[in-house]
Amino acid sequence: MEKLLPPLTHCSKPFYDGCNQNELRLQFCSSCNTYQFYPRSVCHSCGEDSISWVNASGRATLSSFTVVRRSLTDAYEAPYTVILALLEEGPTMMSQLIGEPGRCAIGDFLLVEFVEWGGEIKLPLFRKNFE
Amino acid sequence: MVAGVSLRGEVAIVGSFDTEVGKLPNVTPTELCVEAALGAIADAGISKDQVDGLITCNSMAQPVMYHAEAIAEYLQIFPRYCFSAGAGGGTTFSVIHHAASAIVTGMAEVVVVAMADCMRTGLTREQSFVVQASTGHPQFEQPYGPTVPAYYALIAQAHMAEFGTTQAQFAEVAVAARRHAALNPAAQMRDPITVDDVLSSRLIADPLHLLDCSLVSDGGAAIVLASAEKAKDFQHAPVYLLGAGEGHSHEHISQAKSLTTSAAKESGDLAYEMAGLSASDIDFAQLYDCFTPTVIIELEDLGFCDKGEGGAFVEGNRLGPGGELPVNTHGGLLSHSHSGNPGSLFAVTETAQQLRGDLGDRQMSGARVGLVHGQGGIMSSHTTLIFGSEGN
Structure with a gap:
């Protein structure tokens, strides 16, 4: 059994193309100077379509986490830590924490890493950043 | 916020029914939904022909394309207000809000809200886990x-x-x-x-x-709603x-x-x-x-x-x-x-x-x-x- 892979659309493909090049890409609206994630066809703040892709810093803080003990499917090996990462640029994204499950606390600093997920797709995961 | 017509006290529950719950391997979600609807109609003390509104929600174990229409057809009732809604666990409450508004505006007089599913025996544990987790963003x-x-x-x-x-x-x-x-x-x-x-x-x-x-259970329930004015004529005390x-x-x-x-x-x-x-x-x-x-x-x-x-x-x-x-x-x-x-x-x-x-x-x-x-x-x-x- 395979892990779930993201369906690629014209909105999500630039994001996952970035991951394959070890770049965390966000959409930025030049009309209202807002970053957004997940990617959309229009700016979620002002509704304009003046959106471009920019590289995020990859730095985040941990908003919340849970150690999943009963996995979603057999493709996911429990335990694993599902997190919400608050990106330095403002948006929040779901991800997983790399490292020993549960060795983290809300507010920890995180740094992105890109990990092979199958189907030639890399996903952005995060590791605690001790810098 | 613009204040509309207040629903306060205008609509009442006049019938209610629960099916058995737990493991019900010998019944389909459709059959449970029908049982719930008929139970609530009987509790209200009316005939099914007096129902002119029906609201259901779809089953996850046995999805039906036009769920409310299928239930109405099964029951051979012919409502003038009929739909199936899906807002997860909030569905049952939001549709009562809608049903009350429909009664106050005259879209229907007697509305049945009936819902059932077989999450326990209609799906494997794995299926039940995965289908519910699909509430997450796919990408x-x-x-x-x-x-x-x-x-x-x-x-x-x-x-x-x-x-x-x-x-x-x-x-x-x-x-x-x-x-x-x-x-x-x-x-x-x-x-x-x-x-x-x-x-x-x-x-x-x-x-x-x-x-x-x-x-994780099989089970279903239903209520009957009517206007407060009409509710006084039913066999049980109205719940407003x-x-x-x-x-x-x-x-x-x-x-x-x-x-x-x-x-x-x-x-x-x-x-x-x-x-x-x-x-x-x-x-x-x-x-x-x-x-x-x-x-x-x-x-x-x-x-x-x-x-x-x-x-x-x-x-x-x-x-x-x-x-x-x-x-x-x-x-x-x-x-x-x-x-x-x-x-x-x-x-x-x-x-x-x-x-x-x-x-x-x-x-x-x-x-x-x-x-x-x-x-x-x-x-x-x-x-x-x-x-x-x-x-x-």
Whole structure:
């Protein structure tokens, strides 16, 4: 059994193309100077379509986490830590924490890493950043 | 906010029915839904031909393309108002809001809300887990392997970090639900449990233990609604809708503006305003308890205690039988049953029965006003309804 892979659309493909090049890409609206994630066809703040892709810093803080003990499917090996990462640029994204499950606390600093997920797709995961 | 026509006291529940719950291997979701509908119609003391409105929700175990139409056809009723809705656990409450509006505006006179599903025997455990987790964003959440308990665990963890809420306080919610269920012969799980039992049950998604999680069940329920004017002619005492409000804040938990304050705040404010009541007027509450932490957050957002005080509020059997604020008096999703989207309709039938005053062992003395609150998605779509034994 395979892990779930993201369906690629014209909105999500630039994001996952970035991951394959070890770049965390966000959409930025030049009309209202807002970053957004997940990617959309229009700016979620002002509704304009003046959106471009920019590289995020990859730095985040941990908003919340849970150690999943009963996995979603057999493709996911429990335990694993599902997190919400608050990106330095403002948006929040779901991800997983790399490292020993549960060795983290809300507010920890995180740094992105890109990990092979199958189907030639890399996903952005995060590791605690001790810098 | 533009004030519309107030629904206060204009519509009443005139019939209610629960099917058996638990493991029901010899019945399909469609058959259960039909059984529930006919049961509620019989309880109302009318013939099915008097029903001119029907609302259902689709089954996850046996989805049907045009669900409400299929149920109407099965029953051979021919409503002029008929639809199937889907807003997760909030569905049952939001459609009552819609049904009441339809009755007040003349779209229908007698509306049946009937829902059932077979999450226990109609799906394998794996299917049930995966189909429910598909509430997550397919491109930006699901690939990381979150489960439904995991989504709610993110909320629980944030509440613990922000307010010092403890796992033992979450466990109190499960213990109270089980105390209520022990009084309800229809409930799926009736053996008493303690806080220690909850804490020593296995972790599913930290900090949630098995006994912090609701059940997986087959089951269905239905109610009949009519105008307050018409309701007086039915065989049971009418149970009046006094307030209704909704709040919708997000779908995906990664997009929530807050993990610890929900749109129950908005839905509750609207319902209280319509009813002309406040939290202190509520005799009992049925609060959506897919996982124990949701009850604590709902208690806060609905004004039963201050934000951050929910953990302390639930201590000392305050929510249990005979407590200061009995919550989920049938046993809730934690101990009565959870048949997916229809699961919360049992909170409404229980409320109707409590306010009619004919519940035997678990009848609350002097209960006049009950609040029910449902949420669907991951604390996403919220509906609050307030019911009373006295109308306008």
